[in-house]
Amino acid sequence: MAAIEAREVDFTKRRKRKKVWTRIGFWVLIVLIAIFLLFPFYWAINSSLKTEPQLRMTPATFIPRDPGTGDISITLQNYTAAFQNRTFIRAILNSSIVAVSVTVIALVIGSFAGFALGKLRFRGKSPSLYLILSMTMFPQVAVLTGLYAVILNFNIPAIPSMILSYMLFTLPFTVWVLTSFFQQLPTDLLQSAQVDGATPFQSFRMILLPLTAPALVTTGLLAFIAAVNEYLFALTFTTIEPDARTIPVAIALFTGQVARQDPFGEIMAAAVLVTIPLIVLVLIFQKRIIGGLTAGAVKG
């Protein structure tokens, strides 16, 4: 009797120990994932707070330290330099203009098309859907030479060129996601609006649009981020117009105030400066973004 009891105690002990080890393993995994996700950005912040001699220190330190004494010493000079860098400030302005215009145009035009595809019946709907879906996969590089030739021939400035050409990847995506949102909206609502004497356009503006506002925010945000991120067209179109460079191009071609090779302290400061607002934006809307990405990718 006593032996059985002892064995049982032993057994529960072992189970408990096993549970503890699983818990520890689990948390180790979580910490590893967190390091994997965040370390490069931490490294950028770390480097951005170092002076030129500190950046040259070998081995590199994991927090900014004084080369002589080894004490922690932080500098903000890279940030001041980045703020004084006219190309960089200009790039932020350019990117804002381009991304905001792209978002607004894509949403306006896209919601028209999305409404037609999601709620109206017409001949050729199925081919239109196929067309839009295939356009979401269209490789930009395929039209690079063609667009660039047009821009050079007609002397179109870089900023309008970017705004128009970014429709290539924002518009099909916007239409596709909005179509699926419109499809989900109840039809009864529209019909009762008609009974009340609303024209189709009125019901679109007064009933559908307010209902789809959340979808518009999500797709708009995704279009905005895609437009800020775009690099191939921006780099090509600003080749002969450096003043129109956007953030990615400016960061890629970053040069210091003194001509020298790649001032990484300043580059990292600029990188941190443009990343923080984006991260804040993304965190505020995180639920919506995940929903939008899933709708864009999983909706087949």
Added chain:
Amino acid sequence: MCLYTEPEDLKLAVAAPEKLKPQRQSQLAKGEQKLAYWLLVPTLVVLLAIAFYPLGSVFYSSLTSERFASAADAEFIGLQNYSELLSLTITELPAQVDEATGEVVVDPDTGETQYESPVQVLPREPRRYSEVFTFGWFGSQYVLGASDADFILSIIDTLIFTVATIVLEAIIGLGIALTLNVPFRGRGAMRAAMLVPWAILTAVSSRIWEWMFIDTRAGFFNVVFQKLGLSDGQTPFLADESFQLPAAIIIDVWKTTPFMALLLLAGLALIPSELYEAAEVDGASKWSQFKSVTLPLLKPTLAVALVFRTLDALRVFDLFQIVFAQKKYSMASFAYYELIDSQRLGYSSAASVVIFVMITIFAFIYIKSLGIASD
């Protein structure tokens, strides 16, 4: 089922539904159709202007010798650009023969046969071929030569990059998603952290990693490699041929795995928990639960995510252009440099068409296999 109608029509229809129905239907349908077309016009006009027209002009100029900033008129040269881009040859490398003795030269240290250098062997007419790589096959040595070795290499590298990143992203993404699917304190914070790599601009992340990979111990990876005794701390990760692709793969995996994990997490949330409970009752182990419940139900999500990632990876540009410039090309960065640096509009267009065709074939297979649920 949405019927658009003018109020008058509606009243008529109510008054005499049977008699007027066919006419009303067609009139209604016509109105609805007209509205739909008007709403679609802006989108179609924009796409026509920035996708179809330029695509047509790219196809056309790929058949010409057009250059920017050139006084010479563009000539129609048919498929010459394509044959220059894609011509391949496989030639056997003959063993080196000592002229004095007439014997095959053998390395005295390793005992290996010495072969002629590829430059001697590859054809020069009608166009000069250069070496892409050499390989052994059944005891003989061969060289793969291409008239544009850079482009062929860019295709090979892009394909390796695509396969490697997709596989790693799927495995790591699945691992992260399964870990974060377990409820724990701080799960929300982890989900937020997952959006960080996604929110960082590709150009920015490329420069951060470029700095981490720098060729002295001022860079993170050289510090780590030296501490682990793997190198002297001077490894030129981004210039050394054997480290270039692995570095590019790591950078891309870091940037896009969280996105994959988020999609998979959304997919995991859709699996009903009753299925796991039933499996538990049946005494299924965690591993067999994963194999017979999780994986099959997650497969559609995984498939779609992988397809999107594949399409993205095939057209990778930012990462290669920023990190490697002209030290290593992806297909897209090759086309870019031919256009901007070499100013060869026709030739670059031909390269773009090749990329377009490759991606289209893939996308076509994908759309066919998924299909669209239209009414």
